[in-house]
Amino acid sequence: xxxxxxxxxxxxxxxxxxxxxxxDLAVTYKTVxxxxxxxxxxSFEVAPGSNLGLVGxxxxxxxxxxxxxxxxxxxxxxxxxxxxVNGADLIAMNAEQLQKVRWTQIALVTxxxxxxxxxxxxxxxxxxxxxxxxxxxxYATAWKRAEALFAMVGLxxxxxxxxxxxxxxxMRQRTVIAMAxxxxxxxxxxxEPTTALDPIMQDQVxxxxxxxxxxxxxxxxxxxxxxxxxxxxxxxxxVMYAGRIVEYGPTATVxxxxxxxxxxxxENAFPRMPSGDGVRxxxxxxxxxxPNLLSPPKGCRFAQRCPFATERCTTEDPxxxxxxxxxxxxxxxxxxxxxxRRKAAEAETWNAMEGIT
Amino acid sequence: xxxxxxxxxxxxALDLKTHFSANSGLLQAIFSANKQAVRALDGVNISIRERSVTGLVGxxxxxxxxxxxxxxxxHEPTSGEIKFAGKPVTHITGAELKNxxxxxxIIFQDPYSSLNPRLTVGQLVEEPLLIHKIGDDAERAExxxxxxxxxxxxxxxxxxxxxxxxxxxxxQRVAIARALVMEPSxxxxxxxxxxxxxxxxxxxxxxxxxxxxQLGLAVLYISHDIATVGYICDRxxxxxxxxxxxxxxxxxVLNEPLHPYSERxxxxxxKVDTNATRNRVEMSGEVPSPLNVPPGCRFSTRCPHATDLxxxxxxxxxEVKPDHSVRCHLY
Amino acid sequence: xxxxxxLTNKAAxxxxxxxxxxxxxxxxxxxxxxxxxxxxxxxxxxxxFAPYLAPYPPFESSLSEAGRLRRLEPPSIDHWLGTTTxxxxxxSQLIMGFRLAFVVGVVAALAVGFVSTLIGIISxxxxxxxxxxxxxxxxxxxxxxxxxxxxxxxxxxxPSIENIILVITVLFWRNGARxxxxxxxxxxxxxxxxxxxxxxxxxxxxIINHILPNVFRIVxxxxxxxxxxxxxxxxxxxxxxxxxxxxVSWGQMLNTAFVSGSLRTAWWWVAPPSIALVVLIxxxxxxxxxxxxxxxxxxxxx
Numbered sequence: 001x002x003x004x005x006x007x008x009x010x011x012x013x014x015x016x017x018x019x020x021x022x023x024d025l026a027v028t029y030k031t032v033x034x035x036x037x038x039x040x041x042x043s044f045e046v047a048p049g050s051n052l053g054l055v056g057x058x059x060x061x062x063x064x065x066x067x068x069x070x071x072x073x074x075x076x077x078x079x080x081x082x083x084x085v086n087g088a089d090l091i092a093m094n095a096e097q098l099q100k101v102r103w104t105q106i107a108l109v110t111x112x113x114x115x116x117x118x119x120x121x122x123x124x125x126x127x128x129x130x131x132x133x134x135x136x137x138x139y140a141t142a143w144k145r146a147e148a149l150f151a152m153v154g155l156x157x158x159x160x161x162x163x164x165x166x167x168x169x170x171m172r173q174r175t176v177i178a179m180a181x182x183x184x185x186x187x188x189x190x191x192e193p194t195t196a197l198d199p200i201m202q203d204q205v206x207x208x209x210x211x212x213x214x215x216x217x218x219x220x221x222x223x224x225x226x227x228x229x230x231x232x233x234x235x236x237x238x239v240m241y242a243g244r245i246v247e248y249g250p251t252a253t254v255x256x257x258x259x260x261x262x263x264x265x266x267e268n269a270f271p272r273m274p275s276g277d278g279v280r281x282x283x284x285x286x287x288x289x290x291p292n293l294l295s296p297p298k299g300c301r302f303a304q305r306c307p308f309a310t311e312r313c314t315t316e317d318p319x320x321x322x323x324x325x326x327x328x329x330x331x332x333x334x335x336x337x338x339x340x341r342r343k344a345a346e347a348e349t350w351n352a353m354e355g356i357t
Numbered sequence: 358x359x360x361x362x363x364x365x366x367x368x369x370a371l372d373l374k375t376h377f378s379a380n381s382g383l384l385q386a387i388f389s390a391n392k393q394a395v396r397a398l399d400g401v402n403i404s405i406r407e408r409s410v411t412g413l414v415g416x417x418x419x420x421x422x423x424x425x426x427x428x429x430x431x432h433e434p435t436s437g438e439i440k441f442a443g444k445p446v447t448h449i450t451g452a453e454l455k456n457x458x459x460x461x462x463i464i465f466q467d468p469y470s471s472l473n474p475r476l477t478v479g480q481l482v483e484e485p486l487l488i489h490k491i492g493d494d495a496e497r498a499e500x501x502x503x504x505x506x507x508x509x510x511x512x513x514x515x516x517x518x519x520x521x522x523x524x525x526x527x528x529q530r531v532a533i534a535r536a537l538v539m540e541p542s543x544x545x546x547x548x549x550x551x552x553x554x555x556x557x558x559x560x561x562x563x564x565x566x567x568x569x570x571q572l573g574l575a576v577l578y579i580s581h582d583i584a585t586v587g588y589i590c591d592r593x594x595x596x597x598x599x600x601x602x603x604x605x606x607x608x609x610v611l612n613e614p615l616h617p618y619s620e621r622x623x624x625x626x627x628k629v630d631t632n633a634t635r636n637r638v639e640m641s642g643e644v645p646s647p648l649n650v651p652p653g654c655r656f657s658t659r660c661p662h663a664t665d666l667x668x669x670x671x672x673x674x675x676e677v678k679p680d681h682s683v684r685c686h687l688y
Numbered sequence: 689x690x691x692x693x694x695l696t697n698k699a700a701x702x703x704x705x706x707x708x709x710x711x712x713x714x715x716x717x718x719x720x721x722x723x724x725x726x727x728x729x730x731x732x733x734x735x736x737f738a739p740y741l742a743p744y745p746p747f748e749s750s751l752s753e754a755g756r757l758r759r760l761e762p763p764s765i766d767h768w769l770g771t772t773t774x775x776x777x778x779x780s781q782l783i784m785g786f787r788l789a790f791v792v793g794v795v796a797a798l799a800v801g802f803v804s805t806l807i808g809i810i811s812x813x814x815x816x817x818x819x820x821x822x823x824x825x826x827x828x829x830x831x832x833x834x835x836x837x838x839x840x841x842x843x844x845x846x847p848s849i850e851n852i853i854l855v856i857t858v859l860f861w862r863n864g865a866r867x868x869x870x871x872x873x874x875x876x877x878x879x880x881x882x883x884x885x886x887x888x889x890x891x892x893x894x895i896i897n898h899i900l901p902n903v904f905r906i907v908x909x910x911x912x913x914x915x916x917x918x919x920x921x922x923x924x925x926x927x928x929x930x931x932x933x934x935x936v937s938w939g940q941m942l943n944t945a946f947v948s949g950s951l952r953t954a955w956w957w958v959a960p961p962s963i964a965l966v967v968l969i970x971x972x973x974x975x976x977x978x979x980x981x982x983x984x985x986x987x988x989x990x
Contacts, residue, residue: 057554058525168643198416198581200640203625207637225555228627232635255629269556270629271584274608283588285559289524347559429886458888471879475901484897488889539887 003137005144011135016086017219018105018186020046020069024081025091027064027073034294038064040243041081043322046187046236049217053230053251056240057266059290062223065240066191069221070108071098085187104134107185109176111192116176117164123175124160131182149178153208170201174208181212188220194229206233227270231255239263242290242301245320249327259329259337261306262286264344282347288355300330307349308333308340366443367575368428368461368543369404373437375420375427379648396647397423399599400437402674403577407542410569410576412590412607414583414622418644420599421579425545428577429461430454441543459489462536466548468528472520478505478531479516485539504538507572508564526557533564543575551582562589584626587611595619598655599647601674605681615683618656654686662687714982721978727971731964734783735790742780743768746936749775763956770956772941773948782960784936789919789968792849792937796856796918801911803857804864805903811865812872813891813899823869829862838921842930849932852925856918864910871903878902909979916972923965938965 003011027039039061046052056062067073069083071090083090085105093101110116118126127146128139135142147157153174164172173193180188193209194202210233213220222234230237230251237254239247239262247260258264268284275281288305291297297304303313312332320330333340343349375398398420405411415421426432428439430446439447446457465471472481482501486492492500502512508530520528529549536544546565550558566589569576578590586593587607594604595616603616614620624638642659645651651658657667666686676682715721734741744750750758750771757775761767769778811822838855845851875881876899884894925931926939927946938961945957 057556170643199583199622199625200416201643203627203637204639206627207639226627227555228629231629232627266556267629269559271555271558271582271588272629273584273611273623273626274587280588283559283563285526285563286556287560431882431886455888458886463883463886465879465883467879471883473878473880473898473902476897484884484889485887488884488887488893535883535887 003135003141005141008135008137008141008145009148012184015184015186017048017217018046019048019084019086020187020219020221021084022069022081023084025065025068025083026078026080027061027068028078028080029074030076030078031294037243037293037296038077039068040293040296042238042240042243042245043081044238044245044248045322046219046221048186048219050236051213051220051222051234053227053234053237054221054223054240055225055227055230055237055266057225059242060240061243062240063191066108066189066221066223069189070102070106103130103185104183105185106187106189107180107183109173109180109188109190109193111195116179117172119164122161122163123167127160127175127179127182130179134183145182146178149181152181152212153178168201170197170205173197173201173205177205177209177212181216184216184218186219188218189223190220191223192225193222195224195226209233227255227267239266242296243293244301244330245322246302246331247327247329248320248322249325249329253327257327257337258341259327259334260302260331261308261340261344262302263329264341265305265350268344282345284347284350286350287353300332305353305355307343307353308336364406364408364573366404367407367441368577369438369440370401370424370428371438371440373401373424373427373439374399374435375423375432376435377432393648396599396650398427398434399647399650401596401599401601403594403601403604405543405575405577407573407575408570409591410566410578410589412578412580412586412593413596413601414580414586414593415596416581416622416644418647419596420647421581421596422547424596425463425547425577425579428543429463429545430457431463455489459485459539460541461543461545462539462541463545463547464529464532464536464549467552468525468532469520469552471532472528474520477517477519478510478523479512481520481531482535482538485535489539491539500538501534504534507537507568508534510534524557525553526560529553529561530564533561533568537568537572540572541574543577545577545579547579548581549578550585551580558585559588565589583611583623595622598644598650600655600684602656602685603681603683604674605678609678609681613678615677615681615688616656616685617660617662617687654684715975715978718978718982720974721982724971724974724978727967728975731786731968731971732790735786738783738787742777742783744777744780746781746784747776748780750777751775760950760954760957769960770954772944772957773950773954774944778941778957778960781936781941782938782964785938785941785961785964788849788932788935788937789922789965792853792856792922793915793919796853796860796922797911797914799853799857800860800864800914800918801907803861804868804910805900805907807861807865808868809872809895809899809903812869813876813895815876819869822865826862826865829858830866832859834859834921835924838925839928839930842925847925847930847932849935852922852930852932853918855925856921859921860914860917864914867910868903868906871906872899875899875902905979909976912972912979913976916969916976919965919972920969938962 023043024041025039026041029036029038044052054062054065068079073079079091081091085101090101124143124146127149128142131137131142131145146160150157150160155171155174167175194205197205206229222230224230234251237251238245239260241262247254247258247263254263255267258267265286269286272281286305291301291304299314299316300318303309306313318330318332320328322328376394376396379393379395401424403411413421413424423432427434434447438445441457441461449457479501482504483497486497486500505512505515510527510530550561553561562585565576568574580586590607592605593607593610594601595618597618603610603614603619610619614623621638621640624636628635640659645658653669654667654672657663660667672684672686674682674684675688677688715725750767752758758771759773759775761771763770767777767779769782772778807822811819838859841855842851881894881898884898922937923939926937927943929943931937931940941961942958945951945954951958
């Protein structure tokens with residue numbers, strides 16, 4: 001039975017935001033050369049209505065996490081662990097159950113808006129289609145909803161009648177966000193939503209996302225390589241390295257008092273503006289490269305690039321237990337963090353390491 | 358100013374314009390009466406000195422890459438002049454052009470597609486020498502080893518490796534070595550680190566700066582990331598829609614931007630420091646198309662301070678602070 | 689390779705050999721392509737040693753002890769595949785047919801490969817007016833109906849192997865040129881090609897060092913498929929009586945059988961060339977299919 005616009009709005013408004021618990025999630029690809037552990041037993045939690053930033057560099061597995069949370073990993077990838085969406089385990093679901101969760105409970109915003117939009121269908125019709133695929137409602141009602149969504153992301157409703165190619169990059173990205181919001185899903189997965197945009201447009205889209213999060217109280221995972229974006233958007237942050245979470249905690253604490261040397265390196269390497277007195281910030285880069293995930297080294301995965309690594313680091317795997325404390329790191333020496341932070345701020349510390357970036 | 362003052366100007370662009378024809382295809386060219394021009398680069402003056410890194414920032418489509426490509430003569434300038442070591446190279450051809458191509462090198466953004474995957478590091482770095490028929494086997498081997506040494510890739514270890522074995526940062530180093538092997542006096546680095554991971558960007562940036570000092574190179578560093586400019590550039594120009602709207606010493610431009618556009622560009626950068634609250638400035642509209650450049654000041658369609666004067670008369674570049682110029686009627 | 693970098697000459701040669709052998713080594717991994725390659729190789733061996741393998745000269749009429757022509761005899765110990773209506777040994781003709789199929793197939797395919805690569809690269813690399821002209825020429829070539837053109841052309845030029853190869857080349861360069869051009873168009877946009885221009889490289893240098901090696905796979909595929917087209921076209925022409933009368937070919941065997949009215953009765957005469965043709969063409973298609981699969985991950989089975 002078709003429902004009216006008011007009924008649809010009320011129904012969508014009632015949706016609770018998602019409480020996501022990820023426990024020991026692992027994604028393993030079988031290749032000819034052996035098992036590739038793209039994501040290796042990671043755990044994190046997103047409290048209802050909160051934002052988690054998932055930060056890391058290329059190859060750290062953050063995009064694989066997104067795919068796993070949408071159950072979009074290719075067939076040859078083995079998933080294990082549990083992903084609890086308001087208590088229901090996503091990993092154990094069959095195709096039919098998944099269909100009910102995807103888009104209605106978990107919505108995805110990807111980096112390349114162009115690929116998410118059909119070039120030959122009007123933008124409004126695409127939003128209408130995505131609504132009517134999940135809710136029994138009339139075209140007119142769904143169109144009204146689309147107009148409301150465009151207002152939310154700051155686009156004029158008249159442009160719903162246009163095609164994606166008539167939009168600029170920023171407008172397309174906003175359209176994709178509007179689509180993701182169309183069913184007021186309880187959890188928004190934003191995978192590098194602004195990476196392809198110019199600085200000013202990125203800033204405007206981010207401002208939009210932040211404002212929407214404030215007003216709609218949805219849960220969100222923001223995946224990005226840009227720690228500044230996370231610093232401004234997310235309450236909690238998980239730093240990933242080589243398929244694992246190496247540090248997890250409240251964003252402000254993680255960024256001001258990092259416990260893991262990788263987080264320290266990443267933060268110090270982040271380009272900063274020169275200070276007012278004209279002193280240039282030091283150029284810091286982490287020497288060496290990612291370990292081979294086909295045969296990961298023993299011990300800590302960052303040990304080879306870590307200026308503070310000891311013998312213990314190359315033999316014993318540091319454990320991260322997110323339940324232990326609000327701010328945790330996969331490092332054997334959390335007590336020496338203060339000393340590490342001081343040294344990590346100097347370029348020489350990192351340059352003393354072998355290897356070429 | 359630093360020792361940079363005494364150094365000579367290597368490359369100079371004088372009112373350089375590069376327009377492209379918007380009509381592509383035979384039929385359109387024949388039947389279309391009014392030929393539209395994409396004014397990608399619309400009158401740029403910049404001089405780049407030896408032993409210095411000059412930055413050029415702006416958003417995509419502002420013409421910064423067109424400028425780089427025009428300087429190395431990959432795009433034919435529509436008008437204006439390019440001077441190299443005091444001599445015009447704007448329209449040189451044949452052997453003269455080939456000679457210039459040896460002395461002015463370019464490094465591209467994408468380290469994954471700028472190296473032919475079928476060639477080894479040694480072959481990649483050797484290629485420019487073969488193109489210019491320089492040296493015999495032994496001399497070339499020596500030059501290659503020296504170039505790889507400059508970018509801190511030990512020749513023994515890397516000579517026979519293929520690009521697919523290298524990380525993004527290492528590939529970009531190979532691209533720099535390939536430029537250095539010709540012993541150029543000018544290098545255009547077009548977004549050399551924007552595709553690299555944050556943790557390795559600094560290594561490549563530092564290399565560019567050091568090389569510029571050591572080898573006396575004039576470097577044009579093109580980037581959309583204003584923060585990286587602060588690390589290595591002596592001077593920086595901000596481009597908007599084909600024109601430089603502000604130009605000056607890096608610290609002055611970054612800390613006290615004059616042009617309303619530069620202000621907004623700087624304000625748009627998110628800050629790592631969670632305590633700092635950033636004044637977000639909303640900016641209306643989008644960058645106009647270079648097919649349809651607004652009259653008067655190019656930024657007037659989006660500028661909050663725009664007056665009638667701005668919408669009718671194009672402002673000149675005026676020196677407001679020592680060595681720091683801006684193209685705006687407000688000053 | 690005029691300007692193969694010399695510093696790492698050893699590596700370059702290895703690279704070149706690698707490039708040439710790579711398709712074969714890669715194909716070996718694919719089951720169906722491997723079967724195709726084995727069959728093709730066996731056929732090639734027969735073709736090379738055909739004169740030694742054939743027990744009789746192909747056009748020698750076999751006479752019985754009584755001095756009578758042994759026409760249309762079914763398979764026997766003397767004639768493993770029987771005889772034709774003229775008393776020729778079918779087995780010997782079949783074996784010699786291998787040779788002709790291979791000469792026509794390989795020579796024509798190489799000629800087709802050469803012409804399509806040349807036109808494809810020039811058109812795709814230089815673009816503009818050159819591209820426009822060459823592609824309009826290709827359009828015209830594409831509108832030529834294959835068999836009628838071949839029949840008329842061979843009829844006019846005279847039935848000889850050289851003319852058949854020429855006609856096949858004229859007919860099949862067109863699709864190849866199109867395919868190779870489109871690959872060149874993507875290769876041309878690679879940043880290393882742009883870089884080579886900024887470094888002052890000549891067009892010749894870029895084509896030899898950067899374009900050709902990267903379109904080689906497509907050229908190889910096109911040559912492989914052209915072998916099949918060429919053999920089929922030659923067989924068709926010969927069957928229609930336009931084959932070289934001085935050489936034995938499978939198509940011509942079938943033609944003789946047809947003309948002499950034995951098509952329905954002398955199975956030993958009709959079946960061998962038909963089967964040989966089908967097996968050979970299938971083996972080439974298997975190779976082509978495997979090659980495409982390896983180069984196009986979307987087709988690759990998981």
